[in-house]
Amino acid sequence: MSHSPVSLKATTDIDKTRHSHQPTAKTTSNLHLVPGYRHIPLVGWRWQGLRMLNDPIGFFMKTYQTYGQISSWDNTNPKYIAIFGPEFHQTLFTQSKQFIADAFRESHFPSGSSMERLSLGLLRINGEKHRQHRRLMQPAFKKNSIDQYLNSITSITQSTLDTWSLNELRRIDQDITHLITRISLKTMFGLDQNQLSKKLEHYIALLLKTAGSPATLLFPVDLPGSTYRKMLQSASYIEAIIRNIIQQKRNASTQGYDILSALIAARDEQGIGFSEDELIGEAYTVLCHESSASAILWTLFLLDQHPEEYAQLFTELQTTLNSKSPTIEDLSKLNYLDWVIKESLRLFPPAAFGIRYANEDTELNGYLINKDTTIFFSAYVSHRIPEIFDQPLRFNPQRWASLKPTPFEYIAFGAGEHNCMGRHFALLEVKLILVLLLQRFRPSLIDGSQIDRIMRISLTAKQGLTVQLKPPGSFLKSPEVKGNILESFEKNA
Numbered sequence: 430m431s432h433s434p435v436s437l438k439a440t441t442d443i444d445k446t447r448h449s450h451q452p453t454a455k456t457t458s459n460l461h462l463v464p465g466y467r468h469i470p471l472v473g474w475r476w477q478g479l480r481m482l483n484d485p486i487g488f489f490m491k492t493y494q495t496y497g498q499i500s501s502w503d504n505t506n507p508k509y510i511a512i513f514g515p516e517f518h519q520t521l522f523t524q525s526k527q528f529i530a531d532a533f534r535e536s537h538f539p540s541g542s543s544m545e546r547l548s549l550g551l552l553r554i555n556g557e558k559h560r561q562h563r564r565l566m567q568p569a570f571k572k573n574s575i576d577q578y579l580n581s582i583t584s585i586t587q588s589t590l591d592t593w594s595l596n597e598l599r600r601i602d603q604d605i606t607h608l609i610t611r612i613s614l615k616t617m618f619g620l621d622q623n624q625l626s627k628k629l630e631h632y633i634a635l636l637l638k639t640a641g642s643p644a645t646l647l648f649p650v651d652l653p654g655s656t657y658r659k660m661l662q663s664a665s666y667i668e669a670i671i672r673n674i675i676q677q678k679r680n681a682s683t684q685g686y687d688i689l690s691a692l693i694a695a696r697d698e699q700g701i702g703f704s705e706d707e708l709i710g711e712a713y714t715v716l717c718h719e720s721s722a723s724a725i726l727w728t729l730f731l732l733d734q735h736p737e738e739y740a741q742l743f744t745e746l747q748t749t750l751n752s753k754s755p756t757i758e759d760l761s762k763l764n765y766l767d768w769v770i771k772e773s774l775r776l777f778p779p780a781a782f783g784i785r786y787a788n789e790d791t792e793l794n795g796y797l798i799n800k801d802t803t804i805f806f807s808a809y810v811s812h813r814i815p816e817i818f819d820q821p822l823r824f825n826p827q828r829w830a831s832l833k834p835t836p837f838e839y840i841a842f843g844a845g846e847h848n849c850m851g852r853h854f855a856l857l858e859v860k861l862i863l864v865l866l867l868q869r870f871r872p873s874l875i876d877g878s879q880i881d882r883i884m885r886i887s888l889t890a891k892q893g894l895t896v897q898l899k900p901p902g903s904f905l906k907s908p909e910v911k912g913n914i915l916e917s918f919e920k921n922a
């Protein structure tokens with residue numbers, strides 16, 4: 430592994446770099462120390478760490494407004510830094526030897542535990558091993574392969590919607606999560622709704638809840654009753670179930686029609702496939718679709734807050750589909766739907782922030798970075814840079830008629846080697862569910878609802894979304910809402 434020379438003079442100069450959109454030019458003898466929050470004696474970076482855990486979105490937004498494109502939590506010890514904007518994204522995502530993905534590093538899962546094996550998928554591996562796994566998985570995730578799941582997604586969604594009634598109140602966030610999980614168990618593992626799938630769904634929900642809880646991060650101790658222990662136990666039940674499913678698939682006489690079956694059968698040019706443990710990690714990585722649930726939730730919210738945009742989308746659905754279920758060809762004609770989803774993922778990216786780690790002492794656009802520095806990036810913040818997205822807080826799907834951001838300006842699905850493998854699948858399920866749902870209902874919040882955005886595994890609504898199912902196409906005025914969500918967007922005048 431190469432080791433960059435960093436016997437370089439460091440300078441601190443917050444004012445020079447503050448709000449600058451061009452990082453200070455690098456000279457071989459002069460790299461800059463990352464500017465940032467003033468050092469707090471004894472406490473150091475931990476104070477900002479607590480602020481971040483309390484409200485990551487609010488914290489990163491404030492950080493960007495105060496320090497611009499790069500900053501640290503402690504200006505004397507840049508162990509944790511945040512970067513924003515396309516110039517920094519480009520370096521971070523393309524220099525994959527220096528900046529590695531290592532999801533859950535901070536969680537310190539016990540070595541040899543089920544939790545460690547479940548988490549050992551693409552987002553925790555790098556270099557040649559990562560490329561090899563992607564090569565093995567790619568065929569199953571190509572658009573043509575994914576399009577074949579249209580019928581399964583449609584029928585599961587229709588059967589769910591059949592149980593909903595006009596004018597009733599529903600916790601639509603919970604409904605969508607349940608629906609997405611059913612779709613995922615069917616398409617990823619080939620499981621229909623039965624005892625086993627219900628058990629797996631139960632443990633996945635428990636694992637996501639406990640793993641995303643601050644109690645797990647702040648108190649990672651395996652003691653009776655602790656959230657951490659609940660997480661570890663759910664993981665071992667999930668691992669046992671997945672191993673069983675893999676065994677059954679290996680014993681079956683024909684290959685199943687689902688992603689896991691494709692991964693079991695995948696072989697590289699030398700005829701080598703995944704080991705059993707690698708399969709467990711990759712199978713679990715592709716099983717959890719909470720990002721898709723988040724995308725649907727925020728799209729429904731934004732449409733409810735913007736009656737004109739809702740009306741335009743509804744007209745497109747009526748004109749193109751005339752109430753029938755869409756085919757793949759139909760979906761490709763729904764341009765306004767495509768813009769609505771792009772715009773919703775811009776304002777409320779489910780993966781609102783992410784992490785890379787410096788794998789060696791190195792430099793990032795002229796700044797000195799020490800080995801093991803944690804580097805946060807945030808789609809939520811970077812998608813609000815006004816130089817790139819005019820009137821960034823406005824929900825304006827129409828902007829996508831002419832806007833063509835570079836891969837480093839719009840990063841809802843990530844960029845570089847770790848970009849989203851499930852993008853085609855995600856877009857297919859999000860589009861289909863939205864179309865089928867909006868053909869039958871117009872979900873609308875109760876006036877005065879409290880909506881606080883919160884980062885769990887994905888960006889979601891703290892109190893959930895309780896909506897009334899109005900008739901499709903009804904013209905409604907946008908309901909008034911309260912909460913920190915009002916910082917995240919501006920209603921159109």
Ligand code: HEM
Pocket residue numbers: 530551552553563714715716717718720721724774778779780783784840841842843844846847848849850851852854855856859
């Ligand atoms: C709207 C829904 C989704 C969004 C917004 C989304 C977004 C992302 C983002 C931002 C990354 C990169 C993370 C990073 O760089 O650290 C990512 C990675 C990934 N996503 Fe998605 N995702 C979605 C749905 C899905 C679905 C449904 C699947 C599986 C079918 C999936 C599978 C993956 C995998 C396997 C990776 C890891 C790729 C790698 O590390 O090489 N995603 N996703």
